[in-house]
Amino acid sequence: MTEPSWVPAALGVLGLVVDIAIRVFAIVYVPINRRPQTAAAWLLAIFLIPYVGFVLFLLLGSSKLPASRRAKQTEINTYIVETTEGMERVRRDHPWPLWLDSVIELNRTLGAMPLVGGNTAELHPDYDRSIAAMAEAVDQARKWVHVEFYITSLDATTEPFFIALENARRRGVTVRLLMDHIASRGYPGYRRTRRRLTRIGVEWQLMLPVLPLRGKYQRPDLRNHRKLLVVDGLVAFTGSQNMIDRGYQRRSNRRRGLAWKDFMVRFEGPVVAGVNALFVTDWYSETDELLIRESDPVHTSDDDETIDCQVVPSGPGFDGENNLRLFNTLLYNAQERIILTSPYFVPDDSMLYAVTTAAQRGVDVQLFVSEIGDQAVVYHAQRSYYEALLRAGVRIFLYRSPTVLHAKHFTIDDEVAVIGSSNMDMRSFSLNLEISVMIRGRHFVSQLREVEQSYREASTELTLDEWLHRPFRSKVLDNVARLAAAVQ
Secondary structure, three states: OOOHHHHHHHOOOOOHHHHHHHHHHHHOOOOOOOOOHHHHHHHHHHHHOHHHHHHHHHHOOOOOOOOOOHHHHHHHHHHHHOOOOOOOOOOOOOOOOOOOHHHHHHHHHHOOOOOOEEEEEEOOOHHHHHHHHHHHHHHOOEEEEEEEEOEOOOOOHHHHHHHHHHHHOOOEEEEEOOOOOOHHHHOOOHHHHHHHHHHHEEEEEEEEOEEEHOOEEOOOEEEEEEEEEEEEEEEEEOOOOOOOOOOOOOOOHHOOOEEEEOEEEEEOHHHHHHHHHHHHHHHHHOOOOOOOOOOOOOOOOOOOOOOOEEEEEEEOOOOHHHHHHHHHHHHHHHOEEEEEEEEOOOHHHHHHHHHOOOHOOOOOOEEEEEOOOOOOHHHHHOOOOOHHHHHHOOOEEEEEEEEEOOEEEEEEEEOEHHHHHOOOOOOHHEEEEEEEEEEEEEEEEEEHHHHHHHHHHOOOEEHHHHHOOHHHHHHHHHHHHHHHOOOO
């Protein structure tokens, strides 16, 4: 039977109507409560590839967690405000930056956590020694251990940590572990890791699972990117390092000789309760079990090298971009020196202006990034900002390959540092759950300066003239990747 002659014309008209409807919908709806650059990137995608772009927008267009998870975050915030200890131990000694009080209040308003004093910190810039230190802390556990890593994988490097968890369970210690579903399942040891955790008696859960057949689904690229370990409420570790070997178990990485360089900090003092509060929040979100805070007294130190710390949680469970607001506020208040370390530096307009404005007003601004990238789109998007940064007077240091500088921290003058899991990119600002810790203490900043100097010695400084003469092909790739990075 032949098709009526009017059918092709009708289908063409219908396709045109749908196409126009998609474009009109996009123009009206996409810009609502989105950054102009993000909205523009989505509109470009929808207009160039209407059907594919529209479907992707429906799947990925919302950067908010489900309402039930956001409600739990609000509940936990109230709990944090009511149970905080250590605020009275903040050392308001000279020199106390005049602008610091307003930054503390900003963090408290956004993330509920206060600034607490009486803390000590130990820096761990070595990958294997960091894992050994965490295993040693678990070996000292007497009551409970809370483990949360974006990527958790059993391999030869992490085996000592898993042995420590197993020994803790044999002593009767409660061990709870959270790992991000999508991130962890992408590695060869995922099934083996799960079996090992179950066998040794660890209570483990997947974070932000994408399991629609089990009724667990949210935007699939919203990820829990936090890395932390808390032991008995006395010791906490946090920073940039995942629980996996330095090469991330990738054959392609081994062929290229890639090895990650990370940075973790071991804390003692009232700040440990703040780090643990994030684990409590994430455990509650995944299990509906609200863990009661340990009633043991908070251990503090009275020596001259104690530091003041403020935990700053961020992510789509909050109304604002807590980490971005903190970072920008500190950048605008810097008077002498800013040293930034980020493996993925893809700033939004506000951060780009904060960084370049600081350089233009005479602040010594230095940025440490990797010479080589492990993620092609992010790597090229990052490079697209180098010219604007260099022209503004920012000094850029490329950490020499084949090491991937994965550390995430920065220092402001000689007074304040921020360490944690957050990259300086739009994904970490909008889509990832992150942990940052703001630290006030000249001794800590001085120690971190030594780490920064070790980066400088292993880096090559990039010049504007050298950058302007890079191949045309690279310029095209960088600028195209910049557009793709803005799609949030």
